[in-house]
Amino acid sequence: MHSDFGSSPQQHTNKKMELLAPAGGYEALKAAVENGADAVYLGGKMFNARASASNFDSEELSKAVTYAHERGVKVYVTLNILVADSEFSELADYVYQLYSLGADALIVQDIGVANFIRKVLPEIRLHASTQMTQNNIYGLKQLEKMGFSRVVLARETSAPEIEKMVQATELDVEVFGHGALCISYSGQCLMSSYIGGRSGNRGRCAQPCRMAYSLVDGKGRDLLEGRKTGEHLLSPRDLKLLDNLGELQRMGVRSLKIEGRMKRPEYVATVIRVYRKALDFLQEQKGQEITARDLYELTQIFNRDFTTGYFQGYQGAEMMSFSRPNNRGTMLGRITDLKNNRLTLKLDRELGLGDGLEIWTKRGREGISVGRIGIPGGKTVDSAAPGDTVTIEFEGAANIGDRVFKTHDEQLIAQARLSFQEGKEMRKRPLKMQLSGKVGQKLRLTVWDDQQHVALESQCEAQEAQNRPLTQEVLVKQLGRLGNTPFYLGELTTALEGDLMIPVSALNELRRAAVEKLLEPSHSKPALTLNAYQERTYAWNQQLKTGRTVSGKTGAGKHLLSAAVTDSSMIAPLLKAGADRIILGGEHWRSRPPLTLAELQKALDTCQSRGRTLLWRLPRILNQTQCEQVLKDLTKVAGWSSRPVIMAGNLAEIEMLKTVDPEWTWETDYFLHCFNEAALEWVHRAGGRQAALSMELSQEQLAVLGKSEGIELLVFGDMEMMVSEFCLPGAVLGEGKDGARNKCGKACQNRDLYLKDRMAYHFPLATDQECRMHVFNAKTLNLVTELSKIADMGIRNIRLELLRASLPQAERAVTVFHQLWKETAGGKNIGKEETEEAMKSLEELYPDGFTRGHFYRGVLI
Structure with missing residues (x-):
């Protein structure tokens, strides 16, 4: 649970990249674990930056940590918000609770929280949240001095910048690999806070960046009028670095983070499964390469269209989803006929009952849930394949030629749900066993995996077998009965002298006792007692009180x-x-x-x-x-x-x-x-x-x-x-094809620019010499x-x-x-x-x- 804080820069490239999954609730945690996550990050009911997620109460936290650890998966708990002084007493209790439950690390934004934890509980690892806005070597050096063991880099860092930082730091480096992008530097956005009092730094972001805006000048004129830019001017596409895993691995990035604590468990299951498959093929050359079906499922489960963000350099408008701020699904086809409350289309991909569709009309979006699929000849079917022509009942307004997107794939959702179904868990750790002994002695069972090692003796002594000795087949059958435990028998060797036998019940008891021993660390007591922790906390509070007026004076009175x-x-x-x-x-x-x-x-x-x-x-x-x-x-x-x-x-x-x-x-x-x-x-x-x-x-x-x-x-x-690496004026008004830096014609200069929202408020825009937008x-x-x-x-x-x-x-x-x-x-x-x-x-x-x-x-x- 508690280990050293860092590694030398040279050691980074010798480690496999961790696949880190989001868990907004217990089902999502199971989905992550069962589909191959190496670690999960989750939040409790307090102090985390996704207050609107289901999150975990005390009992669920304990259950979650146990479930994950029994399957060799680490658990990082988010404490990634700013914390008020009135909350520190509750925070102190919560931190010890997380430590005693066995959390592998705490993800922190607040420098005060980091300061407090390092002083009162140096036994637990700290990860610097992306909310700390770290994107250069000097910031990482300061984090090292503050006692952090890992940094989650700002999403705005490019591949060359990431590589330089990995080489220059002792910290583990974590990089976002898939999911939603913030338009602002994380931790530096107060837009939701100022507009509606819902602070992203307190876990309550209302995502005003996904709302509709117009770009106007000082006289209120819409500068994009007549263009088909779209009105969601601050809404980025979703990040996808699936094709860049080899480069990230080569750089020595320690952890690949999947965004999505607000997403449903089926999303977590699908995304983690695809990235697990890709990483296994990359790291161990096992399994199969990513297929067209995998890519479809990754896209279908949720996308705003995809981008590599800033990883491959600045992309301007190519990074943005101006037309819509939510899931766009996958293209299903175009309407070829429309009459008698039925639409006809030729399918680009499969269609099934229960699927959700969205028609992109000139007047907006029209939604459909597929309850009946008709085919030529008046017949109905449960599903149709790409290339088929189908009719679907529809009572809304649309036109021939309108595009139809599939936003919900019922079969994909059902498939994902099966992967984490209660009682049918498949994620298990392989055990190696060795049974040794001879007549007149108790048999010795040694069991081990990559994490632990236990050895036990049978309750009775072995006897010489008269007719049914302990053969390999018998032992595999009895010792391999690991049922609903998080283990399976990977290898069994024997060192038995002669033909031996003991009762089957004795073998079963050996197996049960071994499993219990292996699972003990998940329930072990913390090394630091609560009393010792409370003494440290009291000393910290006294130091804080006495230090209030000692330093930092700017002139009394x-x-x-x-x-x-x-x-x-x-x-x-x-x-x-x-x-x-x-x-x-x-x-x-x-x-x-x-x-x-x-x-x-x-x-x-x-x-x-x-x-x-x-x-x-x-x-x-x-x-x-x-x-x-x-x-x-x-x-x-x-x-x-x-x-x-x-x-x-x-x-x-x-x-x-x-x-x-x-x-x-x-x-x-x-x-x-x-x-x-x-x-x-x-x-x-x-x-x-x-x-x-x-x-x-x-x-x-x-x-x-x-x-x-x-x-x-x-x-x-x-x-x-807000401060953003993305420059809206350059992207939509610039002379370059995609609003690339140095090709924008300095569209931001010599005029006042504003974002106008639906309430007619005008938010001033300014750009700096580094082409960032404020x-x-x-x-x-x-x-x-x-x-x-x-x-x-x-x-x-x-x-x-x-x-x-x-x-x-x-x-x-x-x-x-x-x-x-x-x-x-x-x-x-x-x-x-x-x-x-x-x-x-x-x-x-x-x-x-x-x-x-x-x-x-x-x-x-």
């Missing part, structure tokens, strides 16, 4: 206001307006020239000459190539006589900074999701002076964190909802009316995020907040009239309206 900008020409006016700190940099926006080191030096001089602080904000997302450029810039700036404070938006940037100079002052951006005291403790212990708090915290949660020093809260400005909330965050409450919490540092603001807008915001924040710092209670006047002043220059974000409503739990 001072109330500071930071202004984040990307245009260095704004710095002097904003300092004059009252900004105490300037945050400069971040993404290299296409709307303005990139920040040069010369400009950074000038900005630093400007701030220092006025006694203010400059923070150099590093980009939110960096791939390996971009990391190397940032590292070069950091190395150059490190040689300056005075340097800016660094604001890091990810773990990689912390690692790079420490590589250049461990003493360089740094803070963390809100993208790193400091959601609890444990996360703050990690930042401060790692050397961070200050941490910007998560944007998803409510006032009750902020009140807890307000007790800590070294924190900053964003109170006004642009709310970035989506902002339709409304601006504004907590000007809450400043007194924020100050009362103990929070002393606030930030204005002015990335898209004009100079007049930025100056007004800084002036208003500076005045009220300084009054609050002086102990003045800001009245209703003052806040209303402040709000009115801001409304004049921000006509699109304001939101208080999650300050009052929080996120749904």
Whole structure:
């Protein structure tokens, strides 16, 4: 259950790639195991990023772990959400429960949760969730230091990038191989959170990316009008790397992850069966190659059309499913005739009773469940083959020539269901047995497999056989009766001296006792007692309390206001307006020239000459190539006589900074999701002076964190909802065939672009020099009316995020907040009239309206 945390990079390529299956419920777990998964990942009823799946209660978790382990399958449990301080007591109990049940690893997103588990339970392995947004070597190095044993890479990594990371890390590398794709970098999407309070970081994503949108300009004109692009502009196709398994194996990827905890068990059964077959043929040269039937079943069970995602490089529009966000099934044929409530079509593939069909008409989709199949001559059949002409009852609206898709294959579903039918489990471990002994002694049965080894003696002594000795045939028959156990007899050898016999009942008892011994590890007690664990947890909590005010101080008693900008020409006016700190940099926006080191030096001089602080904000997302450029810039700036404070938006940037100079002052951006005291403790212990708090915290949660020093809260400005490697403007407006990078004609420049949803909200789009797309909330965050409450919490540092603001807008915001924040710092209670006047002043220059974000409503739990 508990083993070492890593392996040398050279060892990766010597291991077979693990097939990791999703399990949203117990039936799906059985489907995964029975169809060949090496490991499963699943969630309990708490703390997991698929809160809408069935998931597992305590009893089901125990049953699931036992079932899997008895069949040699590992179980990884998801704890991959952000966890509030009020939940840590429950989390602590849950973590020990998972450990005591024998979970093989915990999958974690929250740096605070990882910090807590590594301190109180180093005996259990940690996997870094894809929600941690890891896509470069420096981030992986930081994860190693944090005690992780595996990383689930961001889906945006390409094959060459994956290979470099595998070679450079001691972590096991896990890669998504099949299933749904998120359009945003996982862990960096707040779209569902901001729009409806359903946070993906809390397991409640409502998938707004699968909804319909139009792309409009600043005047509201639909830029795709008249084109047949489709309206699901943020909906990717499904990932399929079935043809790339050999390359992944060669690279040394340790685990191939199949997405689908929200999918039905039959989906899990079908996908795992096909990938198991492909991996067996690749790794062991056994079985058969993937057939056309396998590919059909993989496609039929669920697809939005398929893509290799970013694995083979950027694909632009070729990666997207603009026309529909859900299962498209497989093409069945076109309507050739339509009359008397019957449609006729010539089949491209087989059709059976109970199948579900969908007709793609000009006005939308029409669904049918096949209850009767007619053939020429007026006869009816239960099934029809490709090439047959059939008639189907249909009362909807359609036209001759319309395409018909099969979205449900009843026979395939039934076949999949049989594979995990209760009482007919086929997944078993082969046992080797040896029986030895002689007359007058108890017989010794030794039993072993790849995992365990047991040896037992018979209850009675062997006697010389008079007429029925223990032959190989008799022994195979009796010792091979393993029935409903998770074993089968693979090999039996004997070392018997002479013709021996013992009662059949004694042989049966030997077999039963051996099986019980082999299964004991699935029910063994944990090495760490509950009392010892509780003592560690108590010590951790005491350390957290005493460390609240020790590190990360930014000046006791001072109330500071930071202004984040990307245009260095704004710095002097904003300092004059009252900004105490300037945050400069971040993404290299296409709307303005990139920040040069010369400009950074000038900005630093400007701030220092006025006694203010400059923070150099590093980009939110960096791939390996971009990391190397940032590292070069950091190395150059490190040689300056005075340097800016660094604001890091990810773990990689912390690692790079420490590589250049461990003493360089740094803070963390809100993208790193400091959601609890444990996360703050990690930042401060790692050397961070200050941490910007998560944007998803409510006032009750902020009140807890307000007790800590070294924190900053964003109170006004642009709310970035999503960052995506996919660039919509380039894909649909670009000059290149598929919107490929460098061939898009810079379709994003020189105009304002927005996503317009069905409620007529306009979400601003921006692109950066790396061709990533950023989506902002339709409304601006504004907590000007809450400043007194924020100050009362103990929070002393606030930030204005002015990335898209004009100079007049930025100056007004800084002036208003500076005045009220300084009054609050002086102990003045800001009245209703003052806040209303402040709000009115801001409304004049921000006509699109304001939101208080999650300050009052929080996120749904």
